[in-house]
């Protein structure tokens with residue numbers, strides 16, 4: 001199968017499922033409980049309609065954007081996703097190389113299977129770092145300082161994961177990290193040493209035993225903002241009041257997200273609460289969104305409703321499994337092409353033209 005046969009981001013999943021073990025596919029694909037939120041992320045985008053403007057001279061289009069004071073090539077990023085070497089031996093390096101070649105930010109997970117320094121060695125890669133907080137604050141401070149020293153441009157604190165959501169595929173498959181793959185940012189802690197209990201997943205135990213997420217409070221946000229020069233974003237905000245608190249506690253951005261439907265099932269689709277968040281922060285922090293973004297039209301809908309950028313999750317893992325760096329490159333090119341095409345079809349020459357009235 002050649003990459004040309006993949007025409008949209010959805011095309012990558014079925015072939016990836018063939019390649020991956022049931023356990024890894026289940027970990028990547030699943031949502032929490034009944035997967036209602038996972039489904040809703042796509043359904044909510046599908047319910048929205050775009051109202052195009054015509055005769056606006058769209059022979060050339062420009063999708064560059066400015067985020068937290070920096071210019072980026074496109075309003076799209078790669079969402080932080082753990083353990084990418086389970087998809088392909090080149091893992092995070094392949095994803096970062098494909099993104100960097102297109103000027104796209106890769107948000108590296110704390111749980112990456114390649115160290116943050118090795119990822120930062122990819123030339124000209126715009127990188128952000130996603131943080132989970134360990135019980136030991138010294139470990140956290142060290143990780144933040146390492147990310148800053150390695151040139152990461154922003155710090156993304158994930159706030160929707162006090163405990164891991166109930167992902168039933170992982171329980172049924174007794175998910176454990178395959179031999180030879182580790183959480184590479186931690187010097188001594190090998191995920192693979194945590195054996196799955198019969199009725200549990202190894203990752204769910206890791207959360208309870210090693211991370212401090214359940215104990216995180218707004219004071220930790222104050223503390224994090226105080227120990228880094230990187231702009232801080234909170235990922236996993238679904239309410240306007242929490243977004244306003246994020247601003248009050250020193251965050252410069254929020255990512256409206258339900259963690260791809262993997263945490264609280266029946267929480268709303270990110271796109272359905274985006275406007276509430278945008279209105280609550282009133283331009284004081286930048287608002288991004290993830291969850292179910294698969295099409296150029298999804299990107300335009302999110303931008304019209306006030307997001308500065310969107311993040312794409314699972315399709316990147318499927319493309320990685322199918323074709324390594326070339327697979328991810330192809331997936332990104334498909335999405336960039338769709339954004340460009342749909343800008344033209346909506347009568348937009350630049351992202352400044354993507355205004356609220358496009359969504360009706």
Ligand SMILES: Cc1cc2nc3c(=O)[nH]c(=O)nc-3n(C[C@H](O)[C@H](O)[C@H](O)COP(=O)(O)O)c2cc1C
Pocket residue numbers: 027028029041079080081082109110111130158235257258259260261262290291292293311312313314315
């Ligand atoms: C396999 C997998 C691993 C993930 N790992 C992380 C992570 O380490 N940190 C984090 O903040 N979010 C993590 N997420 C959530 C994503 O960053 C993102 O919110 C979500 O996948 C977006 O939805 P989408 O997959 O529908 O695009 C993960 C998601 C998946 C599918």
